Amino acid sequence: MTPLQNLFDPQLLAQAAFAVVVIFTFTGALIAVLPRNILYNVLGLILCLTGVGGIFLFLGSAFIALMELLIYVGAICISIVFAIMLSRPLHLSLPKRHLPKVWGAFGVALLVFGVLVTIISRTPWQPAPVRSSDWSVTTLGAYLLTRYDLVFEVMSIVLLVAILGAILISGTSGRRSS
Amino acid sequence: MNSLTTYLFIAAALFIIGVFGLLQRRSLIGMLIAIELMLNGASVNFMAFNRFLAPDPIIGQVYTLFIMGFAAAETAIALSIIIAVFRRIHSINIEQARDLRG
Amino acid sequence: MNLAWTQDPNLLAAALSAFTPFASFALIMLFTRSHARLSAGISIAAVGISLASAVFLLVRNWSLPAPIQITGRWLISGDIHIPIGFLLDPLSLLMLTIVATISCLVQVYSLAYMAGDPGFSRYYAFQSLFAWAMLTLSISPTMIQLYIFWELVGLASYLLIGFWYEKFSASEAGKKAFVMTRLGDIAFFLGLLLVLLHFGNLNILDMNGPQATERLSPVLLTVSALLIFGGVMGKSAQFPLLTWLPDAMEGPTPVSALLHSATMVAAGVYMFARIFPFFSHSGNAMTVCLSIGTITMLLSSTMAMVTRDIKQVWAYSTISQLGFMVMGLAAGGYAAGVFHLTTHAGFKALLFLCSGVFIHHYETNDMFVIGRHGGRGLLIPMICMTLASAALSGLPPLSGFFSKEAIMGVLAGQRNPIWLAAGLMGAFLTAYYSFRLIFIILRPNLSEKVRAETHGGHGKGHHAAGLYWVMAWPLIILAAVTLVLGFFQGPLEVFLSGSQTVSESHGTGHHAWLPIAAVGLALAGTGLAWLEFGRNGAAQVGFVERLPALRALFANRWYLDHLYRRLLDYVIYGTISNLFTRNDRRVIDGAIDGMCRATIGSGRLLSFVQSGMLQYNLMVMFAALALVALGFYFLG
Numbered sequence: 036m037t038p039l040q041n042l043f044d045p046q047l048l049a050q051a052a053f054a055v056v057v058i059f060t061f062t063g064a065l066i067a068v069l070p071r072n073i074l075y076n077v078l079g080l081i082l083c084l085t086g087v088g089g090i091f092l093f094l095g096s097a098f099i100a101l102m103e104l105l106i107y108v109g110a111i112c113i114s115i116v117f118a119i120m121l122s123r124p125l126h127l128s129l130p131k132r133h134l135p136k137v138w139g140a141f142g143v144a145l146l147v148f149g150v151l152v153t154i155i156s157r158t159p160w161q162p163a164p165v166r167s168s169d170w171s172v173t174t175l176g177a178y179l180l181t182r183y184d185l186v187f188e189v190m191s192i193v194l195l196v197a198i199l200g201a202i203l204i205s206g207t208s209g210r211r212s213s
Numbered sequence: 214m215n216s217l218t219t220y221l222f223i224a225a226a227l228f229i230i231g232v233f234g235l236l237q238r239r240s241l242i243g244m245l246i247a248i249e250l251m252l253n254g255a256s257v258n259f260m261a262f263n264r265f266l267a268p269d270p271i272i273g274q275v276y277t278l279f280i281m282g283f284a285a286a287e288t289a290i291a292l293s294i295i296i297a298v299f300r301r302i303h304s305i306n307i308e309q310a311r312d313l314r315g
Numbered sequence: 316m317n318l319a320w321t322q323d324p325n326l327l328a329a330a331l332s333a334f335t336p337f338a339s340f341a342l343i344m345l346f347t348r349s350h351a352r353l354s355a356g357i358s359i360a361a362v363g364i365s366l367a368s369a370v371f372l373l374v375r376n377w378s379l380p381a382p383i384q385i386t387g388r389w390l391i392s393g394d395i396h397i398p399i400g401f402l403l404d405p406l407s408l409l410m411l412t413i414v415a416t417i418s419c420l421v422q423v424y425s426l427a428y429m430a431g432d433p434g435f436s437r438y439y440a441f442q443s444l445f446a447w448a449m450l451t452l453s454i455s456p457t458m459i460q461l462y463i464f465w466e467l468v469g470l471a472s473y474l475l476i477g478f479w480y481e482k483f484s485a486s487e488a489g490k491k492a493f494v495m496t497r498l499g500d501i502a503f504f505l506g507l508l509l510v511l512l513h514f515g516n517l518n519i520l521d522m523n524g525p526q527a528t529e530r531l532s533p534v535l536l537t538v539s540a541l542l543i544f545g546g547v548m549g550k551s552a553q554f555p556l557l558t559w560l561p562d563a564m565e566g567p568t569p570v571s572a573l574l575h576s577a578t579m580v581a582a583g584v585y586m587f588a589r590i591f592p593f594f595s596h597s598g599n600a601m602t603v604c605l606s607i608g609t610i611t612m613l614l615s616s617t618m619a620m621v622t623r624d625i626k627q628v629w630a631y632s633t634i635s636q637l638g639f640m641v642m643g644l645a646a647g648g649y650a651a652g653v654f655h656l657t658t659h660a661g662f663k664a665l666l667f668l669c670s671g672v673f674i675h676h677y678e679t680n681d682m683f684v685i686g687r688h689g690g691r692g693l694l695i696p697m698i699c700m701t702l703a704s705a706a707l708s709g710l711p712p713l714s715g716f717f718s719k720e721a722i723m724g725v726l727a728g729q730r731n732p733i734w735l736a737a738g739l740m741g742a743f744l745t746a747y748y749s750f751r752l753i754f755i756i757l758r759p760n761l762s763e764k765v766r767a768e769t770h771g772g773h774g775k776g777h778h779a780a781g782l783y784w785v786m787a788w789p790l791i792i793l794a795a796v797t798l799v800l801g802f803f804q805g806p807l808e809v810f811l812s813g814s815q816t817v818s819e820s821h822g823t824g825h826h827a828w829l830p831i832a833a834v835g836l837a838l839a840g841t842g843l844a845w846l847e848f849g850r851n852g853a854a855q856v857g858f859v860e861r862l863p864a865l866r867a868l869f870a871n872r873w874y875l876d877h878l879y880r881r882l883l884d885y886v887i888y889g890t891i892s893n894l895f896t897r898n899d900r901r902v903i904d905g906a907i908d909g910m911c912r913a914t915i916g917s918g919r920l921l922s923f924v925q926s927g928m929l930q931y932n933l934m935v936m937f938a939a940l941a942l943v944a945l946g947f948y949f950l951g
Contacts, residue, residue: 053214057223064227067246068234080246083227087253090223093214094260096274103256106281111249111288118292119242136930140236143934143941144229150941151225154948160217163268170270178271179278186275190282197286201293232937236930311927 053093060086071132073119081112098172220261228254241295241305245288252284325372326385329401329454332368332411335361336447343440354436358443359422365450366415373408377810382520384456396516402456405811406653410453410585413660414578418446420789421573424668427785428569428675438478438567445471449578453585458507458517461586465503465550468579469496475574476566488562495559499549506542509535523592533597540593540600543586547604551583551637554611558876560634561618564626564680568671571626576633576667577660584640584656591649604645605729609737611638614873616744620751620859621869625670625682628752632707632745633663639722639741646734648725650808655718657807658800662706662715665793669700672786673756682752683855686759695787697756699794704753706797708746708837717801720830727829742833746840751857754849 063086066079084107091100179187227250234247256277263273295305302309339361343354376383386400422442429438448467455461470493477489511517513531521527527536547553552560563575574580587594587604594600612635619631636659644652673696677685691697706715719742726735848855860866871877 050214060223061226061230064230064250067250068230068238068243073240073242076243076246080249083250084253087227087257090220090257091260091277094220094257094264095270096260096263096277099260099274099277102278102281106285107249107253111285114288114292115242115245118295121296137237139934140233140930143236143938144233147232147937147941148225148229150945151228152222153945155218155221155225157948160266162266165268167269175271175274179275183271183275186279190279193286194282197289201289204290205293205296236934236937307929310929314925314927 056086056089056093058086059083060090062086077112077115077119080115081108084108084112095170098175217261217265220257220264224254224257224261226254227251227257230254239306239308241298241307244307245291245295248291249284249288252280256280323385325376325383325403326401328368328372328375329385329403332365332372332415333401333447333451333454335364336443336450340440340443340447343436343443348436348440351435354439355422355426358439359419359426361443362415362419362422362446365446366412366419369408369411369415369450372403373412376403376408379403379405384520386456390459394515395511397457397459398518399460400456401454402519403454406585406588407454409653409657409807409811411450413657414446414449414453417573417577417660417664418442418449420792421569421664421668424572424671424786424789425567425569427782428671429567430782434478438475441471441474441478442573445475445574445579449582452582456519458510458519458522458590461519461589462500462504462507462546465546465582465586466500468582469493469500469550472496472563472574472579475570476563478566478570482565484562485565488559488565492559492563495556496549499545499547499556502542502545503549504546506539506545509539509542519589522590527593528596536593537597537600540597541603543590544594544600544604544607547583547587547641548607549583550586551580551641552611552634553583553607553638553641554614555875557611557615557634558872558879561627561630561872564624564630568626568667568674571630572664572667572671575630576663580633580637581640581656581660584637584644584652587641587644588649588653588656591644594645595647601645601647605642605734608638608641608645609734611635612642612741613638613737613744616741616748617859617869618872619748620744620857621866623682624680625673625685625752626667626680628682628748629663629666629670632666632749635741635745636663636707639719639738642734642738643722643725646722646725646729648722650811651718651721651725653811654721654804654807658706658714658718658797661793661796661800662703662713665699665703665790665797666707668786668790668793669696669703672696672790675786682755683759686756690756690759695790699790701753701757702794703797704749707749708841709742709833710746710837710841711834712801714797714799714801716830716834717804720833721804723829723833739833739836743836743840746837747844750841750844751848754844755855758849758851 060083063079063081063083067076067083068079070076070079084103088100088103088108091103231247231250231252231254234250235244238244238247259273259276259280263270263276267273298310299305336358339357342357347353347357382402382404384400384402386398388396389399390397422439425438425442429435432438445468448464448471452461452464452468455464473489473493476492477486479485480489507517510522510531513535514522514527515530531539549556560575560580564571566575594604615631615634615638619628619635622628622631636655640652640655640659643655672693673685673690674680676693677688677690679685702713706713709716709719723735723738723742726738729735843858847857859869868874
């Protein structure tokens with residue numbers, strides 16, 4: 036093989052792409068938590084969630100990756116942007132960081148990470164003996180409407196109740212406080 | 214890329230970045246953003262198990278859809294609560310909301 | 316034993332004598348409080364029965380070969396047996412008769428003295444209580460029973476001294492009497508415990524027997540004797556616990572006559588005589604008792620020389636004569652001491668009752684005022700009082716002469732002449748102060764009559780004749796007793812020594828000059844009193860009163876009360892109760908307050924956890940969750 040062909044080895048390309056996606060994810064995550072400007076945080080979240088969508092792609096489910104982009108990035112992050120616009124926190128002064136709190140949070144986060152890593156690395160992960168390889172969207176849809184129908188219905192109801200509740204909270208409390 | 218533990222570590226890292234953000238951010242919206250990160254970490258975890266361990270690859274995807282739907286609902290409610298709290302204490306600094314102080 | 320008690324006349328008489336006053340007390344307190352006359356009748360009837368039983372017992376058991384002891388089971392603990400019952404031997408029968416007689420006479424006298432008083436029934440109830448306690452004390456077979464009734468007698472004294480309780484000084488005097496005698500009783504009880512522990516029982520006959528020296532070492536005998544003597548010091552007002560008796564004159568005069576001259580204060584001396592053989596085993600203790608008696612006698616004689624209050628003179632005199640009795644007993648004169656107790660009961664009660672007539676008539680205790688208002692006009696009290704004073708001074712042929720001579724004789728038998736000298740000095744002083752009082756009333760300083768007339772209230776001349784004779788007959792009876800009792804010395808001594816194996820010292824007969832010296836000193840005292848108070852144009856100022864410092868010393872009771880006040884303030888209130896108060900406030904209260912403060916403080920400290928900061932709570936939650944997960948992973 037030629038070196039150029041070596042460069043475009045599918046396996047290598049896949050690894051590189053995976054690395055890029057992971058970098059996007061973590062960069063976005065860090066931008067989402069570290070800066071104090073809230074718009075930076077939202078944009079970082081968008082980047083991160085796009086990266087997570089890429090990870091889902093690597094994990095075999097294109098559908099879920101697209102759903103991630105649709106739901107999280109397209110709906111949730113946009114609504115957060117709207118909330119930022121409506122509540123206008125940019126006009127308020129940015130409070131100084133309270134260092135002990137930061138260190139406390141860092142410590143706890145590190146502790147949890149340590150525990151998770153310990154458990155992950157020590158557990159002997161056993162794949163199931165019989166594994167199906169049906170990754171099609173058709174099957175997913177069929178399952179959603181038959182076997183996991185409850186999930187589907189419950190999701191609908193939860194979304195309905197959530198919307199109603201959101202309207203109620205922001206509607207009546209507005210009337211009360213004015 | 215092809216081992217379970219890689220994805221599990223990625224998911225754990227996302228999760229704890231979210232925890233860090235949740236515990237450290239002062240603004241309520243910042244905390245919401247961190248919660249989204251945590252949820253995504255959990256989703257990646259499920260999808261990783263789905264890919265490498267599960268007998269039926271549908272289960273993980275259904276679960277992840279479930280998480281996404283709930284995240285949406287929760288974000289809606291959380292944002293309306295933030296607006297309500299903002300109207301009351303005129304700030305989205307969580308350290309201002311200390312009425313339960315002992 | 317159940318039926319036999321009605322068949323044994325001794326037991327029946329003793330039981331009647333002791334218990335009928337108790338029945339009277341219970342009846343009056345429970346039922347007849349509102350009927351004054353009925354209460355008085357019940358009480359006098361009860362004490363009359365007691366008197367009859369006492370006389371019956373005395374006559375029946377005049378020549379007793381051995382003491383009669385009638386006891387029943389009471390306290391039994393291991394080897395210690397303490398029975399309850401009666402002991403009938405010459406001393407106890409004599410005391411029983413004395414107490415019953417004087418109680419009866421005083422209760423009859425009180426009919427007139429306390430007439431019209433709102434607490435008439437209560438008075439007779441307490442008189443019955445006292446009679447019960449004192450009578451049973453006299454015939455107790457064990458020291459424990461004696462101690463119990465000793466305390467009851469103290470209670471009756473407290474109730475009767477503070478009888479007019481609305482008067483602050485009276486209630487204070489009652490308290491003082493009770494507390495001071497209690498102090499002596501602590502020592503008494505400690506002595507009893509010591510004896511009980513080492514001797515095994517507190518039976519009086521056993522204690523008087525030869526086993527005492529076998530079971531108790533000499534040191535133990537001395538210590539327990541001295542401790543028991545503490546009780547005598549308290550009850551019989553010996554130095555230094557003597558200041559309660561003058562204050563006890565706040566009570567009604569019949570009470571003073573009965574309790575604080577003849578019977579209750581004599582209980583101490585009686586107790587001394589009761590266990591005289593026990594005491595006489597320890598020479599050191601007897602010497603200490605002798606010195607305390609001497610000091611008491613001389614000290615209180617001096618106090619009597621300067622006082623204006625008619626009852627206080629006789630109070631100090633009682634203290635002095637009790638000291639004299641203690642001297643006699645402590646010097647070894649058993650019969651002499653007991654004889655003086657008997658005669659003293661007679662004439663001292665007479666003195667108080669006569670004074671009571673004056674006080675009742677003129678409504679004042681001041682002898683100068685009584686004199687100026689014509690006190691000598693009341694013939695019977697005046698004559699009886701003079702007679703009794705003469706007996707007190709030891710002038711023949713009255714009873715006091717014989718009993719005082721007996722004690723002087725015993726004192727003369729001592730090696731150290733200081734005791735006899737003190738006794739003779741005491742005789743001189745006694746004659747002086749008693750006749751001082753007599754002459755002040757008899758021959759008042761009429762140049763002060765102008766001042767007298769500006770006083771209102773000339774006295775109650777409107778006595779009903781009946782009431783007057785109710786008061787007069789006890790006086791006459793006691794005066795008759797005083798006249799003749801002296802001649803019974805011989806038979807009484809035989810009676811007393813009937814069943815005693817005690818070694819007495821007989822001093823009489825060795826010194827023929829002694830009676831002459833004593834009578835001479837008494838006459839000298841009388842003469843001095845006449846010189847200063849009695850003759851025409853006398854200044855009526857005693858030789859002591861001319862020295863203001865000396866007068867202040869005697870009038871302030873040798874500053875004993877001041878000493879006690881200081882002791883109380885500095886030692887007890889200042890240190891001990893201060894210590895306890897501080898302990899109470901700082902340690903006990905402080906501990907509890909400290910616990911409260913600790914609780915509140917720790918609550919405040921911990922409440923910072925509830926900061927209301929959501930993120931701190933979340934931090935703790937996450938950390939705990941991680942650790943629990945780890946725990947489950949490794950342990951599960």
